[in-house]
Amino acid sequence: MIVSNPELLAIQNSEVVPQLTLDCVIFGFHAGQLKVLLVKWKGTNFWSLPGGVVRQSESLNDAATRILTQRTGLVDIFLRQFHTFGDSNRYDKESVSEKLASVVPKHMWYDRAISVGYYALVNYAQVFPTPDEMSDSCEWRGLDELPELLFDHSEILKTALDYLRKEIAHQPVGLNLLPLKFTMPEMMRMYEAILGRKIDPRNFQKKILKSGIVIKSKEVKKGTAHRSPFFYYFDNKKYGEVLQSGSLFFI
Structure with a gap:
């Protein structure tokens, strides 16, 4: 206290x-x-x-x-x-x-x-x-x-x-922990940091995109060592619907 x-x-x-x-x-x-x-x-x-x-x-x-x-x-x-x-x-x-x-x-x-x-x-x-x-x-x-x-x-x-x-499949962790725009690797690392384990990057991106909770922007993150990843941002309405249904249980 x-x-x-x-x-x-x-x-x-x-x-x-x-x-x-x-x-x-x-x-x-x-x-x-x-x-x-x-x-x-x-x-x-x-x-x-x-x-x-x-x-x-x-x-x-x-x-x-x-x-x-x-x-x-x-x-x-x-x-x-x-x-x-x-x-x-x-x-x-x-x-x-x-x-x-x-x-x-x-x-x-x-x-x-x-x-x-x-x-x-x-x-x-x-x-x-x-x-x-x-x-x-x-x-x-x-x-x-x-x-x-x-x-x-x-x-x-x-x-x-x-x-x-x-509660990770039911709480808007990304909406509160991530900046307004973020890359898919950054989002994946956030979930890995919370869960304390590695996540398959190919399956992660595929399932996140299928869920519809993020929207891909035309902007890429510059200054990275590898291929410049695109920035994403959340579709707040869709994110709320998916969280309510618990459809992020795959994380």
């Missing part, structure tokens, strides 16, 4: 829902890698997922959107609630409170916190990672270069990725 000074005051003044927090897994895609946005606590070398408290005046979705906007600078964000983490002993509270003693007073920690997990899919190039008063930095990290995460955030991240993989 990441909280800022105003949120600490809100907890003291009972302006938040007690013992309820949000943890957000923000996915982006860049240079062939699936990346996740992390925050480093102020004055420490400890990392975690971004998150926060839920105010009495807001819904869970509104709270998640507020937290995500603060971290990314984006307003219109694709997000999904994926799991609630409610074990009575989710992590070693004494160890965490000692590591972050210089940031959060010990008496401010909940004896028990139930966390609602959200994952978000964002366009990497449009994000402006922003730390808050409680953190020194907010950075993208590839899934193969993650630092040790505080709390039970490694489990939360793994669970979010599992949910994303299960």
Whole structure:
């Protein structure tokens, strides 16, 4: 749980829902890698997922959107609630409170916190990672270069990725992770990065084109080592129809 000074005051003044927090897994895609946005606590070398408290005046979705906007600078964000983490002993509270003693007073920690997990899919190039008063930095990290995460955030991240993989045929991952125009190899690498496995490029292109979710432009990507690939863009209406029917199950 990441909280800022105003949120600490809100907890003291009972302006938040007690013992309820949000943890957000923000996915982006860049240079062939699936990346996740992390925050480093102020004055420490400890990392975690971004998150926060839920105010009495807001819904869970509104709270998640507020937290995500603060971290990314984006307003219109694709997000999904994926799991609630409610074990009575989710992590070693004494160890965490000692590591972050210089940031959060010990008496401010909940004896028990139930966390609602959200994952978000964002366009990497449009994000402006922003730390808050409680953190020194907010950075993208590839899934193969993650630092040790505080709390039970490694489990939360793994669970979010599992949910994303299960829902990949029904969620507009490309529409949110890819730029407006993209090549077929870039789209394929995005799916490979999410699934963690290779995809047959010939079958992939054939099936994607057959689905009708993309439209081929006349523009080609220049400066590539091999034959210049054409750019594509999504047919949003058709994409929505195909996702609703689950017809991308072949990915």
